[in-house]
Amino acid sequence: MSRQLLGRLEGVVNDAFWLSSKRLQVNAIFFTGHRLEKGPENPRHRKLWQLLSLRDQPEKLLPLLERLGGNSLAAENTISCCWRQSGLPDILIFEVEVESPNSDPERFLLKAFGTRHKKAALNEADLLMSATGKALPSPELVGVDKLEGFDVHLFRLPFEEVAEKNGRGKFVLDRLKGCWQVEPSSGLVARYCRSHPLLHQRLSPGMLERLAAVVTDPVERSHIEELASRFQELLVELNNLPW
Structure with a gap:
């Protein structure tokens, strides 16, 4: 309970800071005589998108690849990097080939998380490094590191044929089926239940009132x-359902 209360309090504080940074726009909505002005761009957001320069300067990835791979790369090695669409805001994906x-040659997938996705990066790393993660149909996680202050995950990509455009739906469906077939470990379940x-x-009699x-x-x-008369019985049944 205390963890949840602290989480809610943190959300309130973060929202207050966010509203303070948007005061120029908020004032224009509620007060006459205030002109709508665009707030300054967050420098951290701009710095994240500067990582797109890795396509033209892939040698910047050399220290990271050496740290996570555990091997020093020779001078004659060639590194190429290209950006891939992630479909998620403030998450950049790069395909790297050495x-x-x-x-x-070796192929990797580099995933960079924006500052607002720090918790998601931590959760993903914990999941993929656990026994449950090793059973998931996902690329091998080579390691976790920082790049320009941002959390990055490096995955090893196998050299396999890319799904054809018409067959991508079935490919994604098969991957989802594989994920649902993996039973999470007891430790992972316990951590989820704590947070x-x-x-x-989440259900309470007050909702029925x-x-x-x-x-x-x-x-x-x-x-x-009738639902109120069986409320406690339903809670017991929900508690006994498999996770």
């Missing part, structure tokens, strides 16, 4: 009364 004259209230914990206050139809009111 070619060596004495060995087969996220389950359904039976509010429903009864707005319902005027006698039939619907009888349904609410």
Whole structure:
């Protein structure tokens, strides 16, 4: 409970800071005589998108690849980097290929998280490094590091054929099926339960009281009364459902 209260308090404080940074726009809405002005761009946001220069300067990835790979790369190695669409705001994806004259090329996927996705980056790393993550149908996580102050995850990509455009729907569906077939470890479930209230914990009799206050139809009111009489029984059933 204390963890949830602190989380809510943190959200209130963050919202207050966000509103303060948007005061020029807010004032223009509620006060006459104030002109709508665009607020200054967050320098951290601008710095994130400067990572797109990696396409033209892939040698910047050399220290990161050496740290996570555990091997020093020779001077004759060639690194190429290209940006890929992630479909998610403030998350950048790069496909990296390292070619060596004495060995087969290696392909990697570099995922960079913006500052507002720090928690998501931490959760993803914890999941993929756990026993559950090793069973998921996902690329191998080579390691986690920082790049220009941003959290980055490096994945190893196998040299396999890319799904054709017409077959991508089935490809994604097969991956989703594979994810649902993996049973999370007990430790992962326990950590989730400590930080996220389950359904039976989010329901309370007060919800039924509010429903009864707005319902005027006698039939619907009888349904609410029946639900209230079985409320504790339903909570027990929800608690016994598999996770």
